[in-house]
Amino acid sequence: MPFLLIVAVMVLLAVAAPLVAPVDPNTQNLLARLKAPGTVSRGVTYILGSDELGRDVLSRLIYGARISLFVAFSSVLLSGTLGSILGMVAAFYRGWVEIVIMRLVDIVLSVPAILFAIITVAVLGPGLVNVVIVLALTRWPRYARVAYGQTLSVANMPYVRLSHFMGASWIRLLGRHVLPNIAGSLAVVATLEFGLMVLFEAGLSFLGLGVQPPMASWGAMLSTGRNYVATAWWIATFPGLALFLLVLSINLIGDHVRDRLDPKAR
Numbered sequence: 001m002p003f004l005l006i007v008a009v010m011v012l013l014a015v016a017a018p019l020v021a022p023v024d025p026n027t028q029n030l031l032a033r034l035k036a037p038g039t040v041s042r043g044v045t046y047i048l049g050s051d052e053l054g055r056d057v058l059s060r061l062i063y064g065a066r067i068s069l070f071v072a073f074s075s076v077l078l079s080g081t082l083g084s085i086l087g088m089v090a091a092f093y094r095g096w097v098e099i100v101i102m103r104l105v106d107i108v109l110s111v112p113a114i115l116f117a118i119i120t121v122a123v124l125g126p127g128l129v130n131v132v133i134v135l136a137l138t139r140w141p142r143y144a145r146v147a148y149g150q151t152l153s154v155a156n157m158p159y160v161r162l163s164h165f166m167g168a169s170w171i172r173l174l175g176r177h178v179l180p181n182i183a184g185s186l187a188v189v190a191t192l193e194f195g196l197m198v199l200f201e202a203g204l205s206f207l208g209l210g211v212q213p214p215m216a217s218w219g220a221m222l223s224t225g226r227n228y229v230a231t232a233w234w235i236a237t238f239p240g241l242a243l244f245l246l247v248l249s250i251n252l253i254g255d256h257v258r259d260r261l262d263p264k265a266r
Contacts, residue, residue: 003249010246014066021059022047026214029054034232049234051224060216061238067217068246071132072197078136080190083143088174088182090144091151102148105141113138117200121209128211131204135197146189150182191254195247202243218243 013020023044032041033054039046041054048057090101108116120134155178204210205219213220218239225236 003252006245006249007253010065010242011069013062014069017062017066021056021062023056023059025055025059025063025216027055034228036232037234048238049232051221051232051235052228057221057234057238060221061218061242063216064218064221064239065242065246067128067211067215068198068201068243071128071135071201072194074132075135075139075197075201076190076194078132079138079140079193080143080186082136083140084147084179084182084186086140087144087147087149088151088178091148092155092174092178101144105144105148108138108141114200114203117204118207118209121204126204126209126212128215131201131210134204135200138200139193139196142193143186143189146185147182150185151178154178154181188254188258191257192251195250195254198243198247198250 029042029044029050031054032039032044032046032050033052035041035046035050035054037047037049037057039049041050044056046056046058048061051057051060086101086105090098117134117138120137121130124130124134151174157177201210202217202219202222205217206223208220208223210219211217221239222236222243225232225239228235
């Protein structure tokens, strides 16, 4: 699968960024600003060109992949954990617990995700950690909805009811019997959400609400590059292309995982 290879290469580059990046992504060389791809200046070859401060675009692209993947993985992990637990608890306990949790899900889903993220970042302030927290708080309802629906069907199975009658705690029931049966559906959601998290991080950084300079981010590079599209097209083109390839590959992987885990598709 070529799309799996693309994601693997980007993950490898992100992990080994200090080893594979040609130069420090924050090193400025004003004498080499806005140089075209392939330009050599002071012994440094700018393979993908340089930006408005003379920084190597390739190095910043590699370090930007580290930021995007870290934010996406962390936010998916946090939102998936929070949403899955709340969804299972709502379906298992029912009553007022179900009403409170599911109405909270409806409230969060009623607000556009990117708008909710922008408002929350504006309140908490920009930064890497805050972006992760904001994205996790924004996207957990989707996991809650899936976990809630799947738990309702699993909780009525004979072996789950028997374990409950025999005195098994709710933690044991959810962790031992329910979670393994709904993990496949949650994995599909997480895979598809991963691509959205990459886009949301890039969007927030593009607006100046994500990671702050001098840290490299694809969204921030796109924001800077839009001012130099006519004179230095490479500043925005290469981050945009990397963002396109990563999100497309992740979405294709999500479709493949969904097909593999869906009995009807098989």
